[in-house]
Amino acid sequence: MAKKQLIMEKALELFADQGFKATSVQQITEHCGISKGAFYLSFKSKDELILELFDHFSMQDLSEIDYLVKNSETKTLLYDFYLAMFHSSQQHSDFAKIFIKEQMHTLDEKFVNKMQSFDRALEEGILAIVERLYGEEIEKIKYDLIYCIKGFLNTYSQILLFSEMPVDLDLLAQSLVEKTNVLAKHTTIPFVTKEMAQMPPATEEITKEQLLEMMEEIMEEITDSIEKESLILLKEHLVEPSLDAAIVKGLLENIWKNPHCKWLSYLLRRYWEL
Numbered sequence: 001m002a003k004k005q006l007i008m009e010k011a012l013e014l015f016a017d018q019g020f021k022a023t024s025v026q027q028i029t030e031h032c033g034i035s036k037g038a039f040y041l042s043f044k045s046k047d048e049l050i051l052e053l054f055d056h057f058s059m060q061d062l063s064e065i066d067y068l069v070k071n072s073e074t075k076t077l078l079y080d081f082y083l084a085m086f087h088s089s090q091q092h093s094d095f096a097k098i099f100i101k102e103q104m105h106t107l108d109e110k111f112v113n114k115m116q117s118f119d120r121a122l123e124e125g126i127l128a129i130v131e132r133l134y135g136e137e138i139e140k141i142k143y144d145l146i147y148c149i150k151g152f153l154n155t156y157s158q159i160l161l162f163s164e165m166p167v168d169l170d171l172l173a174q175s176l177v178e179k180t181n182v183l184a185k186h187t188t189i190p191f192v193t194k195e196m197a198q199m200p201p202a203t204e205e206i207t208k209e210q211l212l213e214m215m216e217e218i219m220e221e222i223t224d225s226i227e228k229e230s231l232i233l234l235k236e237h238l239v240e241p242s243l244d245a246a247i248v249k250g251l252l253e254n255i256w257k258n259p260h261c262k263w264l265s266y267l268l269r270r271y272w273e274l
Contacts, residue, residue, distance in 0.1 A: 003038060054095075214264055
């Protein structure tokens with residue numbers, strides 16, 4: 001396991017047990033079995049570590065949505081989306097609970113910008129889903145529908161986080177698919193316009209150099225031969241394009257299965273417009 005990943009995982013265990021504020025860098029390094037110097041080679045501060053955790057969970061969600069939009073069957077797309085998002089909420093529940101409980105003591109400009117960027121990217125993903133599902137039928141109310149779906153995610157996630165009863169994610173996803181379909185088919189009075197939604201690009205255009213640097217870092221961390229070989233071929237194609245689109249999609253599918261590569265796969269799809 002890469003040292004940076006180790007620090008993030010062990011720190012999250014401590015944060016879940018005693019909170020952000022009560023956890024010191026010293027405690028994190030002792031829990032990891034590393035020196036403070038090793039910690040500061042990976043993160044400049046505890047606040048930067050928290051931002052990296054937020055980035056990590058956000059990237060996982062956005063890459064998952066992008067994958068579903070491009071690969072799920074139309075008839076199951078909305079169900080797959082809700083199920084994936086609530087499954088993610090359960091997996092990341094410790095971080096989310098601490099965030100809500102402590103009101104995030106590092107709400108500086110950098111963190112606010114990250115939250116806004118994630119929110120815009122989420123809206124872009126939901127927009128792609130509703131346009132694929134309903135087409136021109138919802139043209140006038142699609143931005144209202146985006147806000148309704150975001151509301152479903154936010155509200156029902158509270159149940160996952162704080163209910164002491166087990167939650168049937170399959171039933172929850174089915175229920176919200178039904179509700180969303182009712183809204184899409186029967187809403188007649190639009191409120192949110194494109195101008196009100198204000199959906200500028202969620203992420204800055206990434207450069208080839210940045211992608212190559214990311215590839216180099218990931219290749220040092222992964223050991224699976226298929227994924228590593230796929231990364232090598234993708235890197236060569238990025239430097240000097242030579243592969244058919246179908247082959248590139250297959251290679252991206254290979255690396256997407258690795259948690260370390262999901263965000264890279266998402267960025268490469270956007271870069272090549274696949």
